[in-house]
Amino acid sequence: MKIPLGTGTIDVRFPDCDVTVARPPGGEGVDVRTAAERALEDPLGPPLEDRLDPDDEIAIVVTDITRKVPDDVLLDVLLERLEDSGVDREQVTVVIGLGLHRPMADDEIEAMLGPHADLAINHDPDSVVEVGRVGDGVPVEIGDPVATADAVLSTGVVEPHQYAGFSGGAKTVVIGAGSESIIRYTHGPDMLSREGVRLGRIDGNPFRETVDRAGDLAGIDFSLNLTHGPAGVLGVRAGDGRRVVDELATIARAALSVPIDREFDAVICGVGAPKDANLYQATRAATYVALGDRNPVCEGGRLVVPAELPEGAGEGTGERRFYRRLREAADAGSLYETMREGYEPGAQRAFVVARVLRDHDLYVTNSATPDVVDECLMHPANDVTDALEDGTEVLVVPDAMNTLLVDGAR
Known part of the structure; x- marks a missing residue:
């Protein structure tokens, strides 16, 4: 075997x-680019062009090397859509959502993002801006290039996650481009021992709820996420982060569940x-x-x-x-x-x-x-x-x- x-x-x-x-079961695979373009044409919520102005400075948060995501394709589709909306490439900063993982090297960034590597910077967890508070007054701090942008977009993957139930949505920004403060709170023993914080669960999951509230404070305008399984990429959705995660998690559960x-x-x-x-x-x-x-x-x-x-x-x-x-x-x-x-x-x-x-x-x-x-x-x-x-x-x-x-x- x-x-x-x-x-x-x-x-x-x-x-x-x-x-x-x-x-x-595995589900049925889709072509990533075609599915991403279709998701942008039929988003969950208002279309991308209605969520920003042509002169906005835009931050796009992408996943890092620890995630298996075709960020180059998702980013390419997003940039094409932004260009069609009158946004110049020079107005875009791509932030690699490291969380507390190591920074990516230049050659790794180029391999991951291809022709768009020149737009990318590693998230710096020591250079953050407080955008609000959650829980018992826990500060939500977001990396400077993201917190000061006029519009915040994200790519990512909705896959089973030990604490969030499923990853993706606001998590890419809040954790990937966040500070030790929110990571300490969401990943601490009190949170991880709560009922509902478990693999594959979204509803009634305090971790997921906290991340989504923090995402509201961070001002995430639009998410473009996919989910995958044995058959490859199974679906792509775009729009409001919560709805994107819900729909892709439903697809993932049907494709990935095995009774024991x-x-x-x-x-x-x-x-x-x-x-x-x-x-x-x-x-x-x-x-x-x-x-x-x-x-x-x-x-x-x-x-x-x-x-x-x-x-x-x-x-x-x-x-x-x-x-x-x-x-x-x-x-x-x-x-x-x-x-x-x-x-x-x-x-x-x-x-x-x-x-x-x-x-x-x-x-x-x-x-x-x-x-x-x-x-x-x-x-x-x-x-x-x-x-x-x-x-x-x-x-x-x-x-x-x-x-x-x-x-x-x-």
Whole structure:
């Protein structure tokens, strides 16, 4: 069986194991450019040209290298529409929504945005403007080029998200172009332990509601998002952020849900590029499986994530904090209890990983940095077979980031 690793795949054999494969329905793919142009012609809410003036200075927030989004195509379609509305290219600044991830290098930006790379700058979380407050007076701070723009647009992807239910919409701007303040609040232990903050859920999700309110304060005028699955891009929508997320999440659920009615000794969580560039991102595959609607791993069972990890734990601020927390911890249980009292923004991934490690062993295989894996309370292995025991029941989730395991007993 082929499992994703980096930009390719590896062949995995399962000697003497009882293997089940979780393959979502997949949906039907669409051509990104055609679907994006159609979405702009039939937006959810007023058309783009009615939301801005031809002399506006415009900021377009796009996703960074950690998201698998054809931002070059979405951006190209947006820029063409802006030009048709009388907006010159020189009036546009493209802001890469890093959050607390590392800045992208010039060659990475060029590879991602092609002929529009010259318009792009990395978000600077230290240069922000307060645009209002949410929750108990938490400041919403947005990067200067976005906060001072006359109109704010965004591209992005609506895909299953551990905390927001689904990503996309206002999240691209509020988190991607925000400051430590809003990230600390939305990713803190109080928020992440609230009822409703879970993978695949939008309605009644306090994380999602907070991000959307912050997006209102940030003045996001228009979103162009897509959703994807095994068949490729499944749909594109444009317009009001909340409506865009709702419609694309409905498409995604239908394409990505797999009912599970029993538990397994081990679950292989496929991830591949770009998420397997570092341990911070790659562990999402395991936590998405174990902390979703239906945890398929039996008590004491193991999660197996094949990941290349060319960047080790990761190079951004959040990634370094994640690494330090796990590296310095004696065990997952004590780390989880300590972090319930609070932690710095970015370290939330260590909190979520510790939550999973209390109940399950996590093996990371095929990596370039097994020493980093070993330092972080996880188990390195040369390949997937080495991480499995003969005669066990194994569930394979080839694309764990884009599979929603739901309770098949309902």
